[in-house]
Amino acid sequence: MKKSIFWFRQDLRTFDNKGLIEAIKNSNELLPIFILDKNIIPDFLGLNDKKFLFLKEALLNLDLELNKIGGKLTIYHDYPEKIIPEICKKYNINTIFTNKSYSIYGKKRDEKILDFSLKNNIDFLSFNDFLLVEPEEIEQRKVFTPYYKLWQKKLIEKGYKIENPVNFKQIKNDFNIKNFLNEKIPGESHPYFTMEFGKNRLENYIRSDYETFRNDLDKDGTSKLSPYLRFGIFSVRQIYNIAKEKSTHYVSELAWREFWQHIDYYFPFTKEIEFQENKRHIEWRHDEKLFEKWCNGETGYPIVDAAMKQLIETNWMHGRARMIVASFLTKDLLIDWRWGEAFFKKHLLDYDENVNFGNWQWSASVGADPKPLRIFNPCLQSQKFDSEAKFIKKYIKELEFEKAERIHNPIENLLIYNDIIVNHNEAQKVARIAYKKTI
Numbered sequence: 170m171k172k173s174i175f176w177f178r179q180d181l182r183t184f185d186n187k188g189l190i191e192a193i194k195n196s197n198e199l200l201p202i203f204i205l206d207k208n209i210i211p212d213f214l215g216l217n218d219k220k221f222l223f224l225k226e227a228l229l230n231l232d233l234e235l236n237k238i239g240g241k242l243t244i245y246h247d248y249p250e251k252i253i254p255e256i257c258k259k260y261n262i263n264t265i266f267t268n269k270s271y272s273i274y275g276k277k278r279d280e281k282i283l284d285f286s287l288k289n290n291i292d293f294l295s296f297n298d299f300l301l302v303e304p305e306e307i308e309q310r311k312v313f314t315p316y317y318k319l320w321q322k323k324l325i326e327k328g329y330k331i332e333n334p335v336n337f338k339q340i341k342n343d344f345n346i347k348n349f350l351n352e353k354i355p356g357e358s359h360p361y362f363t364m365e366f367g368k369n370r371l372e373n374y375i376r377s378d379y380e381t382f383r384n385d386l387d388k389d390g391t392s393k394l395s396p397y398l399r400f401g402i403f404s405v406r407q408i409y410n411i412a413k414e415k416s417t418h419y420v421s422e423l424a425w426r427e428f429w430q431h432i433d434y435y436f437p438f439t440k441e442i443e444f445q446e447n448k449r450h451i452e453w454r455h456d457e458k459l460f461e462k463w464c465n466g467e468t469g470y471p472i473v474d475a476a477m478k479q480l481i482e483t484n485w486m487h488g489r490a491r492m493i494v495a496s497f498l499t500k501d502l503l504i505d506w507r508w509g510e511a512f513f514k515k516h517l518l519d520y521d522e523n524v525n526f527g528n529w530q531w532s533a534s535v536g537a538d539p540k541p542l543r544i545f546n547p548c549l550q551s552q553k554f555d556s557e558a559k560f561i562k563k564y565i566k567e568l569e570f571e572k573a574e575r576i577h578n579p580i581e582n583l584l585i586y587n588d589i590i591v592n593h594n595e596a597q598k599v600a601r602i603a604y605k606k607t608i
């Protein structure tokens with residue numbers, strides 16, 4: 170009798186879930202589990218964050234999906250290294266199935282579980298599910314364009330399969346998911362990112378005009394699928410399968426997502442220090458007051474402030490806006506990109522360690538990017554990507570009746586909300602000097 174666990178992590182679906190499908194194929198009885206990891210979420214207080222409402226709905230949805238194939242989801246709030254051995258003992262488990270993790274913590278956690286399984290004659294099997302092409306399947310590249318060529322070639326060569334799960338026999342227990350989740354996470358669903366919303370985005374927002382509108386902050390031109398990819402609500406193969414018929418540009422964005430996993434694989438030190446050796450000694454300004462203004466959306470630059478308010482309110486920020494605020498923090502304020510990375514980690518629903526580190530280093534011009542220095546002018550960005558200031562007015566109500574031309578240039582126009590905290594024209598000169606000093 171083969172009894173197994175399938176351990177869900179960032180793959181909260183049954184459809185095309187590689188590890189789950191293997192677990193079903195190779196087990197007589199199966200216990201699907203999810204662990205609210207106490208190393209990350211030590212107590213219940215942490216669960217008040219509205220980001221957890223997304224997780225709650227995703228877990229309930231996953232339970233319903235499992236019900237359709239004969240199973241149910243059991244959730245633990247515990248330390249994986251403690252609870253997994255307990256579950257294995259209680260149910261006489263032979264094999265632990267899961268999908269591969271890519272974060273520093275995830276890799277270390279899995280090493281501990283592997284160690285336990287080796288010592289106890291239990292198999293620990295981890296499958297590739299999260300990416301189209303694994304980082305190590307491509308030889309080391311430091312720049313996106315050559316990486317992308319190899320990535321496309323590899324993907325065609327290896328192909329991909331989208332699979333349906335079949336029914337399985339559940340290991341019985343009396344766990345009640347609704348009681349458990351209602352007690353741990355009060356509330357129903359995230360105010361913006363619900364399962365229903367995600368389904369609609371998947372079906373209708375991977376579009377052939379993606380390239381035309383993807384940068385416009387005032388249009389709904391991107392897919393908003395990042396939280397769903399991050400938690401594996403949809404499989405990347407499912408998304409790619411739609412995208413390849415609609416937009417090659419969209420496909421290249423999926424490759425960017427994998428490029429940062431590739432960079433982490435070959436250059437793991439980038440979690441500590443800058444990718445570019447000559448950018449490791451920039452004299453950052455450790456100014457907590459300026460940082461707080463940036464965090465709260467009080468810089469006086471409406472485009473920056475609206476974006477920060479979007480992040481805090483919705484747990485998501487438009488990709489163009491992420492580049493604008495990251496450039497502003499690191500160039501205009503000369504504040505260490507690590508501070509920005511940590512703030513995004515706290516607020517983003519789609520937070521992915523490798524993608525966030527990679528993009529922050531890229532935005533700070535210290536990462537895997539052949540261009541020596543990029544400084545975004547917030548006034549020009551505002552004019553170009555939110556010409557009528559619709560995006561800004563949505564998040565900064567005080568500017569509702571202000572003219573767009575005035576909003577775009579807060580250096581020359583006094584606006585009735587916040588004074589500018591730095592003058593971009595001056596600040597960018599200071600940044601150029603600070604960056605030059607390190608070369």
Ligand SMILES: Cc1cc2nc3c(=O)[nH]c(=O)nc-3n(C[C@H](O)[C@H](O)[C@H](O)COP(=O)(O)OP(=O)(O)OC[C@H]3O[C@@H](n4cnc5c(N)ncnc54)[C@H](O)[C@@H]3O)c2cc1C
Binds near residue numbers: 528
């Ligand atoms: C400073 C900074 C930090 C970021 N942190 C994250 C993060 O923690 N998690 C995250 O998923 N994305 C991050 N991004 C990348 C990007 O901004 C988001 O993936 C994108 O805005 C999500 O919105 P969307 O789903 O509508 O994207 P779309 O434009 O619809 O793109 C489709 C998918 O492609 C991927 N993608 C798009 N752009 C990028 C990119 N630059 N890098 C990697 N993948 C990309 C995402 O998975 C996205 O869902 C960051 C970007 C910057 C500049």
